[in-house]
Amino acid sequence: MTNLTLAVDSDILRSARKIAIDMDTSVSAMVRGFLADLVEAQKARHREKLEKEFFSYSDAHPFHLNGEQWNREGLYDR
Numbered sequence: 001m002t003n004l005t006l007a008v009d010s011d012i013l014r015s016a017r018k019i020a021i022d023m024d025t026s027v028s029a030m031v032r033g034f035l036a037d038l039v040e041a042q043k044a045r046h047r048e049k050l051e052k053e054f055f056s057y058s059d060a061h062p063f064h065l066n067g068e069q070w071n072r073e074g075l076y077d078r
Contacts, residue, residue, distance in 0.1 A: 006031075 020027045
C-alpha cells in the first residue's frame with residue numbers, strides 16, 4: 001500500500017469523519033473504497049466497450065466452418 005496526501009477543506013473533512021464514525025470505518029477506508037469502485041467501474045466500461053466491438057465485428061464478419069456459417073445469433077439458437 002502507498003500513502004497519499006490530499007488537501008481537503010476542513011469542513012468537508014470534519015463531515016467525512018462523522019460519516020466514517022457512523023459507518024464504523026475511517027476516512028482513509030472510504031477514500032480507498034471510492035477509488036477502488038472508480039477503477040472497477042472504469043474496467044467494466046472498458047470490458048463492455050471491447051465486448052460491443054467484438055460482437056459488432058463478429059456480426060459483420062461471420063465465421064464459416066465446413067460450409068456452415070456461424071454467427072452470434074446462430075450460436076444462441078442452438
